[in-house]
Amino acid sequence: MVHRDVISVTSRAQKVKVEPGAGTLLWILQRLSSYGLLLFLPIHLYFTYFTKLDTPALTYEGARETFRAFPLWYVLNEGLLLLCALFHGLNGFRNVIYDWTTNSAVRHTVNFVLIVLGIAGAILGFWTLWALA
């Protein structure tokens, strides 16, 4: 049931939206991804700046060097960080849109665009990781 009619208590008939959605799951994932960011981001910074390898960190060579030093941990951390950051950011944007409009056409369009952006971002990121290897 999307709408409930309330006629009994107000002077004019009212419609109230009761639209079941993915709110609960997304909220749980938003919290989990925030913990993920807390955990993976410092490790990422450590990998990037404090591994004390010879090459400058913010270059392709630098990243490859770090990857070669800790192949498993690097892929695991950077992959999970990518997923958490993508989800956290895009879902945050979705929340802003959902707070702002109740128009379901807009909401569906935004959902579609954000999912496409998320998948594209993930492919790009994992492709880069693959390229490092």
Added chain:
Amino acid sequence: MKVTFRVPRFDAATDFTAKYQIYHVEVTPYTTILDALNIIKEEQDSTLAFRRGSQSGIDGSCGMMVNGRNRLASTTRVMGLNATEIALGPLPGFPVIRDLVVDFDSFFAKDAVMLPYLVTDIAKPEDGKERLQSPKDANRIALAATCNQCGCCTSACPVHWSNGEYYGPSALTRAYRFVEDSRDTAIKARLEIVGSETGVWRCHTIFNCSECPKSIPNGENIQALKRKIMLNKIGLGRIEVKVARTEATV
């Protein structure tokens, strides 16, 4: 003491923006905002429109914005504000009908969708007497049950300003009062309603709503509902256990 009141005059049928009117009122230490409005209406300008009710803050008719905060006019003393100029306004976020009177229709419609009545599988005692409830369980809902639906919380919520379909803290506190009631067993149905897209997930913990004339922590109640929905979703909701515990403690 003479206090200046700045009151917006607005009629939704004819006006596009509000015009502000200035009134000067002589107040005593006991004069409330509502008393001052009554003085204005009696002696200076009988066309000023505002709602008034129980004069004790228990029915919630007279919610309005007083110097930038939502308060009940009947329980706010003018001198308690420590100001000689007081700006009044209608509750923000609701359609204004006229002057300080706003339209509560959608507000009460949302409240009615929250199933604001007891739904329970627990049979009535065979002797026809009361269902038992421990004082502890009674206290859990005592504060939330004092909500007088003045609308101060829902009106203070920025999410409600931008998205009028958000149920708002008042309706959600109403749901909370029944979810927390040890006699109620329709928790699943209630959580489904408050967990819908226009429900608790629209709350971003701004906590404007916790500044309540009845001291109800509306914001915290919404977070409690979120936790309950989440625990229920991942299978840790102890709905059946809750009922059993009440019977055991009694």
Added chain:
Amino acid sequence: MIQHDVIVVGSGIAGMRCALEIKRTAPQANVAIVTKQYPVRAASVVERTGIAAALGNSSDDSVDAHISDTLAYGKSNNAAAVKALCELAPAAVYELEHMGLPFSRLKTGRIAQQPAYGHSQPRLANAGDQTGHAIVTTLYGEVVRFGIQVYPEQFMLGLVVDGKNVRGVSVLDIRSSEINVINAKVTVLATGSYGQLYANSADSYASTGDGHAAALRAGINLTGMDLVSFHPLGVANTGLIINERVLADGAHLLNASEKRFTNELASLDVVTAAINAEIAAGNGVDGHVWLDVRHLSTSQIRERYPHVLDYAEDFAGVNPKHDLIPVKPTQQATLGGLATDLNGSVAGFEGLYAVGACANNGVHGEQALPGNELAAAVVFAKLAGAAIAAKLGAAVYGNVPSYATSNASDEIEGLLGQKGAHKLGLVRKNLRHAFSSQSASNEQQVGFVHSLRDQFGQIGLHDKNRRFNTELLEALELDRLLDVADAVAKASVAAL
């Protein structure tokens, strides 16, 4: 024209309980409630103390004890009504509990019962100190559950009467000033008290005796209009009542020189009279005296009468631990109303019932025992609902006389067109000051009400807007209040 099988005027405890009972016993009945506020704002919320019922949870209480307490307090009660009230009150309270009312509880899980003035046993079932509010909210929830139609913010202009038959009511939509006639097989008046007649009143601004005036205008006699009770401990300037238990617990009353002037443990009438005498003798402060609770422990206050703290802070700006609280006698309850039998039926008129504070079946006698008003509202509204539901099958819609609408619109247009010199607010203020516990003699009141009635004919209305015109609303209320005032003054003279 709108048609409903039953139209209930008023969304207070009695009105909603009656509508619910009809809907429960006759589910196909088309019941509607019309109210001049929103239902949850009903004036019943001001009843704070508790609802009296001999549950026997806190002591070895019995229905007989409740009956004898009520008779001893009210003196001239209708014994049959008292018997019905006291016998049915426990079931009524259990029913409210089954609806989910958040009662305060004992350790055993049963409903707690508070002692109260005039009761030989602890007997008041309460929900914190907001019992009236809790009952209203709970009944409102049931109204939502049963899908009973509510028309909020509609002012009842009068009963639609055809001979001795009541055909419904005419109402004014406050938002648009439109007039509607609601045609009904049965009309129930549940409009509450006329407390706003008094300068210091614990009642809501909405308690203007609209139902009483509608009855008077339809030629229905009111009884017991002089039965108005006063309470000694109204917070000065608002009239909100501090629970008299503070006196029993040792609070003191002080005059301007901060000296005690009376025995606080005497009966409430005696204390009220003593305060009035002290103020009249010039020993008050701005027309009030002081209540001293400084020597009571804060935890005791918080536990037994927490509203003392709120009231002192909200309305007087004082901390009761360090300061004195200004109090003066205040109107507490009005008992007069339409004479009804125990089923709420008004004799001599077909299709008219009255419940709650606007009905008078004599259950309270001369003064209402604390908590009995709430109990009577619930118990007799339920009886009325059951009686109406039983009769509804045979009832038919009567014709609405054509003058119903034109009379109503004449009244509105007449008021809106008034351009006199007298100020509405001032007339209202003068009327209310003529009625208080310190008021002048009753003969003077009759004449004074007459002169105010003349002044009312010459008031000017400045607000010509038809959208939420609160000045028009106030004028309509004052018009009705003047009729009630006349009835009260005359009844007081007759009672001497």
